[in-house]
Amino acid sequence: MMRAAVLHGPGAPDAFCLEDVPVPPVGADDVRVAVQACGVSYRDVVERNGTYKRDVSFPLIIGLEIAGRVEATGSDVLDLKVGDHVASKAFSSCGRCRLCRSGRETTCFKRRPVRGGYAQYVSLPQDAWVRAPADLPFELICSLGPGAGVALNAVRDTARVQIGEWVLVTGASGGVGAPSVQIATAMGGRVIAISRSAAKVDFLKSLGAEHVIVAREGENFARQVKALNGGWGADVVIDTVGSRTWAASFDALAVHGRYAVVGQLFGEEISINPARIFFKRAQISGVGSVSRVQLEDAIDLVARGIVTPQVARVMPLSEIAEAHRLVEEGAVAGRIVVKP
Structure with missing residues (x-):
């Protein structure tokens, strides 16, 4: 037996x-991993509260941001x-x-979501795992x-940021936003x-942001963006929030701009x-998850010090409800990680 945080239905953080x-x-085809760390992502939050329903059924152990040591492998694992870490x-x-054979594995019709990190062990198909250097901490x-893998997909492979372009990142202190700032700067x-949050200005500048705009939810920040560069606006928008920043972000988008959702x-x-x-000649693109190559490249960026994952707190699995409250409220800069 093992200890796990189980959901028997959608609900508030104390539903675990x-x-x-x-x-x-x-x-x-499976690899069982002894979980050493699991990030608390916003996808976990929306799965838990019932907003995200794709492939969700209960009872359920969620948690997709998993790191650990390989504990057992199936006969077909290569x-x-x-x-291995x-x-x-x-x-x-x-x-x-x-789709998989043409570099579009994130849209594979047979794809299966990763879940199960809020437990001591998780067993997933070998394709879900990428080896990492043993000297990188599990919490990172x-x-x-x-996080960084999706950011790399958005910034490099979808939006194709060029030197000198203005890049607007919404939700910039979040799990995808923070590495997007770092990668776009690099x-x-x-x-x-x-x-x-005004409290996150220094944090975001430390990641490489040239400018930080503090905007209330629903506030149209487009004028503030355009005031920074003579009315031009953003060549690229990396929107990690969605509907509540859409209007302002599109207003801020420059002519011939690329908008990555x-x-x-x-x-x-x-x-x-x-x-x-x-009229804007805009390009709007959806960014879907992370491929194996993108995750391998993200790990390499961390190993080389180009991307530094931001860990706000490390908490025991017994405090998973509090971890979810903090993430849902946007109360921390960086990732909250739980250790089972």
């Missing part, structure tokens, strides 16, 4: 029940062995369909897939970070007159 449950079995992607893919690597972008933290719809899109 700490229970003894069976250790997960190891199938032929590249991982007992004792690994970090998780946000999903596993089949590796054989035309656990969030790289859904690529030569001039980063404008958006935050709801990374997150949607709320259940609301947006609306826009399509003419505004072609």
